[in-house]
Amino acid sequence: MADGFSPFDFTPEVEAATHPLWEKVKDKVTPLEWRVHAPLIAAINDLKKQKNAVILAHNYMTPEIFHGVGDYVGDSLGLAREAARSDAAIIVQAGVHFMAETSKVLAPDKKVLIPDLQAGCSLASSITGDDVRLIKQRYPGLPVVTYVNTTADVKAETDVCCTSANAVQVVEHVAKEWGVDRVILIPDEFLARNVARQTDVKIIAWKGRCEVHERFTAQDILDLKEAYPNAEVLAHPECPAEVLEVSDFAGSTAAMNDYVIKRKPRQVVLITECSMADNVACDAPDTEFVRPCNLCPHMKRITLQNIYDALLNEQFEVTVDEAVAERARLAVQRMIDMPPADKPARYDLVKARHHVDVELI
Numbered sequence: 001m002a003d004g005f006s007p008f009d010f011t012p013e014v015e016a017a018t019h020p021l022w023e024k025v026k027d028k029v030t031p032l033e034w035r036v037h038a039p040l041i042a043a044i045n046d047l048k049k050q051k052n053a054v055i056l057a058h059n060y061m062t063p064e065i066f067h068g069v070g071d072y073v074g075d076s077l078g079l080a081r082e083a084a085r086s087d088a089a090i091i092v093q094a095g096v097h098f099m100a101e102t103s104k105v106l107a108p109d110k111k112v113l114i115p116d117l118q119a120g121c122s123l124a125s126s127i128t129g130d131d132v133r134l135i136k137q138r139y140p141g142l143p144v145v146t147y148v149n150t151t152a153d154v155k156a157e158t159d160v161c162c163t164s165a166n167a168v169q170v171v172e173h174v175a176k177e178w179g180v181d182r183v184i185l186i187p188d189e190f191l192a193r194n195v196a197r198q199t200d201v202k203i204i205a206w207k208g209r210c211e212v213h214e215r216f217t218a219q220d221i222l223d224l225k226e227a228y229p230n231a232e233v234l235a236h237p238e239c240p241a242e243v244l245e246v247s248d249f250a251g252s253t254a255a256m257n258d259y260v261i262k263r264k265p266r267q268v269v270l271i272t273e274c275s276m277a278d279n280v281a282c283d284a285p286d287t288e289f290v291r292p293c294n295l296c297p298h299m300k301r302i303t304l305q306n307i308y309d310a311l312l313n314e315q316f317e318v319t320v321d322e323a324v325a326e327r328a329r330l331a332v333q334r335m336i337d338m339p340p341a342d343k344p345a346r347y348d349l350v351k352a353r354h355h356v357d358v359e360l361i
């Protein structure tokens with residue numbers, strides 16, 4: 001146990017120290033749960049100070065993690081940016097393994113920890129560095145844009161990375177820079193199809209899928225709209241194109257968050273991972289959230305308990321071979337350095353051209 005708060009006892013001191021956090025999450029966490037969470041939150045926040053550590057928490061973390069211990073919270077793009085500029089000695093990635101690898105690639109001198117090494121991703125495991133080498137042989141001279149949801153090995157074979165927040169912008173920028181009309185955008189087939197509908201650049205795609213977002217169907221959205229005619233439906237671009245076609249807005253997790261906070265819809269449905277709505281709801285008391293959602297089993301491996309253990313024992317360290325990291329860094333850094341788009345990427349398929357297909361490898 002660390003000096004300072006015990007991670008087990010809900011003492012008056014713990015209660016006082018965590019009170020502002022409780023006020024924030026009390027609609028999403030029960031008092032009984034809080035008695036277990038609060039001591040861990042106090043102990044984790046203590047350990048962070050002692051060890052000069054920061055916690056980068058993805059939008060899919062549960063509210064007690066996201067609001068309780070996250071120092072930087074956001075989408076994949078935001079967390080990557082933060083890893084690059086953080087001056088902490090230790091980064092704890094409250095997210096999945098590819099995110100921790102990205103942090104290590106961008107911050108090679110820091111100790112990067114992931115609380116559970118099994119926190120993977122169906123997209124990251126859909127493709128290997130060898131696959132990308134073969135793709136490059138098959139399409140010589142075409143740029144390879146890779147979604148950040150990939151291993152460092154895959155990023156090392158890549159020209160530029162992208163996230164769902166900037167995929168259209170990155171594809172168009174790269175096509176112009178290389179003077180080509182086709183770009184390889186891997187491994188998310190659905191993201192690639194959604195990007196293809198937003199640009200004149202032709203897209204070559206891979207058959208990777210997010211196991212959380214691929215399960216939503218257009219019929220789900222139509223049923224929801226019938227049941228909740230006033231609800232605004234926001235979908236993540238890892239969903240099938242048919243889902244986005246019948247949604248009101250699509251964007252990265254950060255874009256969905258912005259939409260709710262700025263536009264304050266009376267009723268909203270977030271077609272994405274379940275914790276996302278809980279986290280936004282804590283900051284959007286005037287919006288009612290309808291909650292059909294799917295859980296990501298990988299994200300849900302991260303808990304307050306294993307974050308505490310990670311910090312206390314400095315486990316599990318994520319390392320990346322330096323030669324691989326050096327090449328992967330170029331691809332991620334090119335993305336981070338890209339000038340901001342004139343307007344944020346949207347996947348508003350009501351206005352987009354339909355029937356734009358991709359070439360599937």
Ligand code: 13P
Binds near residue numbers: 074252254
């Ligand atoms: P964002 O990049 O929108 O945060 O989402 C990616 C994702 O699904 C993380 O697993």
Ligand code: SF4
Binds near residue numbers: 123213297
């Ligand atoms: Fe991967 Fe999908 Fe889970 Fe994100 S939500 S970590 S893309 S499986």
